[in-house]
Amino acid sequence: MVAQATNKWILVDADGKLILAGNAEFTGVSPSRHLQHSVSRALVGSMKQAMSSSVGHNQERAKYVDIDGEQLVAKIAVIRAPYTNKAVAAIGILRHPDEPEPLRPLVGAWEWCPVGDSSRTWIAYWTPEMFDIYRVSPTSSEAVDGRWSAPQWLMDVVADADRLRMQHLISAGIDSPELANNLHYRVLLGYGQPSREEALLRLYGRAHIDEATTRLRGITHLSNSTSRDIGAGIPSYDTGPHFSAAMRAANSVAICGIDADTDLCFYLSPGYDQLEAARPPHGDFYAVIHPEDERAVRNLVAARQRNDEDAPSSIDARVRSGSGEYIDVAVAASSVPGENCSARYVYVHLRPTLS
Known part of the structure; x- marks a missing residue:
């Protein structure tokens, strides 16, 4: 268990479940399993509160919180889905007022939506951070209603052996909204550029039913973790x-x-x-x-x-x-x-x- 969570970013999903703590990755587990109880209650509680508010995508908010009699700074940024603007995650940190702020992880949000009344044809939308992760420019100079369509070449940059795993996870996720999608996959960053680099990415999300319409939404981040605590979720396979x-x-x-x-x-x-x-x-x-x-x-x-x-x-x-x-x-x-x-x-x- 992490005795102190100061000076380190953590990432939780919309239900307050832990996704990241430093380089350690988690899937669908309670923060109290890995964070000191008072830290979990104060920080994660503030993050859930921010996600239920009207705070915009990637807008940071700071407040003082009391942790065992000590005043610490809690900084929180809400990550919202690009199509529905629903909160999918939040990044948070506790630090002493005189401590420097650590480097914040790059986290992008995505949302898969059905096209029209079709239940078979889907289109993906990205937040600007997704383009930063893939090291490419947005598909157009301006977003439509605050969102960008994901590039048509998206699956082309995914490693051959991971494409079927990703497709299986998307299909299984649509059928199992109660379970989390969690997938590590390899990609070539910098599509269309002369110098490209292979990287390991992780997606995490789940299906949501909004007024009878099923949508997949979640986050993606660069992965370098060697420590993972995996909770209940959809299994992938080789x-x-x-x-x-x-x-x-x-x-x-x-x-x-x-x-x-x-x-x-x-x-x-x-x-x-x-x-x-x-x-x-x-x-x-x-x-x-x-x-x-x-x-x-x-x-x-x-x-x-x-x-x-x-x-x-x-x-x-x-x-x-x-x-x-x-x-x-x-x-x-x-x-x-x-x-x-x-x-x-x-x-x-x-x-x-x-x-």
Whole structure:
């Protein structure tokens, strides 16, 4: 247990559960398990109070609090979701008035929202700090209603072996709003820049039902922790073998990885860009398929998900190009069996054919 929490930032979620304390990471645990009781009561209590107030995103507030007869400075910053402006976390510190303030961690907030009335197509929104974490500029010069859309290349910078894990966690989180999402994943920072660096990031959040609409919201931060206390949450699993098999041919062919339960595309191979096909908007793979061919492609994917041996090996279809015209392709598909995700994930192979 941390006897004193002075001169160190801590991060808690909207329920007051501990996420960070210095370099130590936590998931869904009570702060009283790791902080002195009087510190937990005063600091975390003030943080929860700030999250329930009208304090804006990333605005800092300072106040004096009494800890065992000693007057300390509590500084708190509320982190709000970019779409609904709901509080998702708060950063707080206790320090003696004559102590210098420690370096505050960089924490970004995100929110996944359904597009229109669709329960399958989702769009992600970011706070400005998310762009700082990924070391890129915002997608536009001005935010729309105080928020930015997440870049379309987001999944491209996630390490191959972590993409399926991330997609599984997002899908499981939508179905389990009572459980926390907690995932460490590797990315290449600085998209589009000549000098890039690999980093380990962590996302933490959960699904919330707002007036019958389910949204995912939470935080992301750089991770260098070697000490973690994990509470109840959604388990992730190792998908390295899945992507190792897929990537053996991915540099020369167009492959799209689809979560067949949600229709969301979570992976595009480098060869997909060589095909010059349009990228699925918001992960909606079928949005780039010609409307007259969509049903046949859906049936093929569903058959492969069922491991139907009578399904055709491939079908002819048309996929929209980046210029809006359609490209004739042969579409093949294969399911990806594995522990906890048997036949849920399907890889679709697109091969150009002569018109």
